[in-house]
Amino acid sequence: MSGQIIRPYGDTTGDGRVQLSFTLPVPSGTARQRALAEGAALQLAGKMGLDPAMVVHAKAIGPDFTFFIVYGRVAHLVDLSAVMVAGREFELLAPAEVNLRIRAALGRRLVVIGATVGTDAHTVGIDAILNVKGHAGEKGLEYYREIKVINLGSQVDVADLAARAAAERADAVLVSQVVTQRDAHLHNTRALVAAFGPPGPGRPLLVVGGPRFDPAMAAGLGVDKIFGKGTTPREVASYLVHALCPPGGGTAGARAGTGARA
Amino acid sequence: MSKPADHAPAGPRQAGPAVPPRLGLDPALVGEARQLAAQAGQPIVDMARAHTTVSVERAVLRLAGLSGADADGMPLANRLVDAVREQVGLERGVALPAWDALLRGGYPDLAALALDAAAGKATFRVPAGDAARAARDAARRALAGGFARIDANRAAREAMIAQTSDPPKPWIYLIVATGDIREDIPQAQAAAREGADVIAVIRSTGQSLLDYVPEGATREGYAGTYATQENFRLMRAALDEVSRELGRYVRLTNYASGLCMPEIAALAALERLDMMLNDSMYGIIFRDINPRRTLIDQRFSRQVHARAGIIINTGEDNYLTTADAVDGAHTVIVSQLLNEFFGREAGLADAQLGLGHAFEINPELPDSFLLELAHALLVRELFPGAPLKYMPPTKHMTGNIFAGYLLDAFFNLAAVLTGQEILLVGMMTEGIHTPFLSDRDLALENVRYVRNAAGGLAGSLRPEPGGLIDRRARQVLDEAIRLLRTIRDQGLLSAIAEGTFGITRRPPDGGRGLDGVIAKADGYFNPASEILDGSTIQEGAAR
Ligand code: B12
Secondary structure (H helix, E strand, O other), rough: OOOOEEOOOOOOOOOOEEEEEEEEOOOOHHHHHHHHHHHHHHHHHOOEEEEEEEEEEEEEEEOOOEEEEEEEEOOOEEHHHHHOEEEOOOOOOOOOHHHHHHHHHOOOOOOEEEEEOOOOOOOOHHHHHHOOEEOEOOOOOOHHOEEEEEEOOOOEEEHHHHOOOOOEEEEEEEEEOOOOOOHHHHHHHHHHHHHOOOOOOOOEEEEEEEEOOOOOOOHHOOOEEEEOOOOOOOHHHHHHHHOOOOOOOOHHHHHHOOOOOO | OOOOOHHHOOOOOOOOOOOOOOOOOHHHHHHHHHHHHHHHHHHHHHHHEEEEEEEEEEEEEEOOOOEEEEOOOHHHHHHHHHHHHHHHHHOOOOOOHHHHHHHHOOOOOHHHHHHHHHOOOOOOOOOOHHHHHHHHHHHHHHHHHHHHHHHHHHHHHHHHHOOOOOOOOOEEEEEEEOOOOHHHHHHHHHHOOOOOOOEEEEEOOOOOOOOOOOHHOOOOOOOOOOHHHHHHHHHHHHHHHHHHHHOOOEEEEEOOOOOOOOHHHHHHHHHHOOOEEOOOHHHHHHHHHHHHHHHHHHHHHHHHHHHHHHHHHOHHHHHHOOOOOOOHHHHHHHHHHHHHHHHHHHHOHHHEOEEEEEOOOOOOOOOOHHHHHHHHHHHHHHHHOOOOOOOOOOOOOOOOOHHHHHHHHHHHHHHOOOOOOOEEEOOOOOOOOOOHHHHHHHHHHHHHHHHHHHHHHHHHHHOOOOOHHHHHHHHHHHHHHHHHHHHHHHHHHHHHHHHOOOOOOOOOOOOOOHHHHEOOOOOOOHHHHHHHHHHHHHHHHHE
């Protein structure tokens, strides 16, 4: 079927043109060094599948490095039918529906605890999901009548978070991680999972989010769900209902052992 | 485009405002704003004078030359202060009991005493009579030694500048943040060679929350490198080397905030850092440090900066990451006026007040650039003697690095047009990662182009009287004055509690570190403050 197989588009269908920039740890002070540096850049571009490739800009950065901008043509074909997207496995609900579903399934408010853990002090992302003010024109979870939100703020120790989650009988724990340098977000997520234990009855739903998270990593990290950049509160609310409040009532709410509360 | 000759040695910097005033603000209004800030700030100064903190006391010991850590890596300054606090309390300061024990025990130095104290082998008392006099004299002598080193550093800085040159303003300010001091050093030197006048080594996440300053050279920070005395020393030495090579003095910046603000200020003074981030409220709002703790700590740390000839950078720019840059513009002005009041009170000269602000208006807003110019001009004219620190767009930087590069160019243009003096270089990858080597290089190319192409335009910008820029600047000043009145009436602590700054609420008794705040008792003795209060008076008189 035409349209399923594509190539990058520069100015003509199928021309395969792409651009790329990178730095190599090679000098380009002398003419000979420059020639070598550009050759090195072309070799890399070639190995990356750019053929032909053209170094359109090369500039020394100090005595030891050279920066390149490269344009080239890739021969690779993209088969759209083979693209895997972690499609939204849940239906997007309006706030009223979210409230209804929670009431029907749990017969009480759904309890959510949010925090930025470890030494990360960024709160704007988690606040965008939790605060009434919300994000991208959507109200945050605090706006949902049937959701009780406890926002612990930033720099929260995972052990404290786990203790608080138990005390509040939280149904879901929402954690934000914005700093990713040296995989800080992955370390902290693993620490989070270690503090809450493996998935299963009794463990609240663990949801993490942040702009540089790969949503496909949830299972590998041992959390229930990962949200990436541009997430909106409604998506999160819909997911919580999907995971905790199956249609037609059900007892998923017993997950956190909170059946006793009115 | 890269022109190494860009930094031709400049003559001595001219004093006074970088550009002539152009908004023609009403001096009576400006005077009223300052007076309100003084009234709002004075109760905080009174509180700071009546209290000490564990970090202030540790800073005293560090200024007396105590360094090093025990086998667990806990600094000796912490060990000694903790032991004194446990046995006799800190209401009269650490110095009297510490030097008394030093003399009584015949210890060769404070380190030996601290090790014994950590092992539970030292006993402390608050001496009286002759013993107190002897302890005081010994403490004063030790502190005089520390301050002699700081004064010598100040002279050495002047000598280095004379030997090399002082770069023209705006100073190009670049951040390095690898987490590893060994990586930071070549990156900082490379940045200096490419034109950076100021290198800031940003700290690791979490350092603010440590109630001690780590020891030694460190290689394991997250999104920044630990501030330690040894890291300071290594980086300053590396920048001295490159300053000589370039014939231009490259300044070094670090961060005095968090629970160890006074100690980090002391270490910066001892290792000849040149600028320090030091805000009266940043730690409260963005790290959840207890408000009282920070406000007490900032006073002492600024006194140390004043003595060391260090330029402080305040953090108002950060408010605009959590608050909207248009709605919150006046909160920046209010905070700057407070920072100015606290800074001057602590003995800082205007030339040491690098008041912060930022280019953070949503670029989709119509006339956003005009509004930015209005804000930048207002700050420039309110603080003519201060070397303003202007921060690039961060919040509205997205993954679109090309659009980001354009926005940064507009920021650079606003900076040169309005005479900002410390220009933090914006990175097109701000929304993605801590900068790559090439990000920094491209950013400097951007600055060079704008400075070269439009630097001369600065004197020509005249906002039309009654036009948008002019009206907006006046409006922000009016809003600032109104807010200052409220703060004066309700008190700064309760304004902070209500989320006035950065729409973040911080109650006076919340946050970390309140347990480290101690009310001074009669007979409180602090040999560092004796010297600093003295120099405060001198500096004040000289102004
Ligand atoms: C604002 C800001 C700050 C403010 C934070 C104020 C506050 N109270 O939050 C201040 C100035 C304090 C700050 C400090 C620092 N920052 Co900062 N900061 C930013 C900035 C400019 C914007 C971030 C932001 O607010 N985005 C807006 C929100 C709405 O977006 P978001 O976080 O992506 O959130 C959305 C989604 O990701 C998702 N989401 C996020 N969390 C969660 C959680 C859940 C459960 C769910 C479902 C969804 C979700 O939903 C949100 C809505 O769509 C970015 C640069 C940029 N343009 O992104 C740098 C940035 C994030 N900071 C950075 C750094 C390094 C720091 C510091 C560590 C620097 C230092 N060494 O001191 C310090 C922090 C110290 C610490 N202890 O953490 C780096 C991180 C680099 C990296 N990838 O590791 C960035 C990218 C800048 C850079 N290029 O260097 N910062």
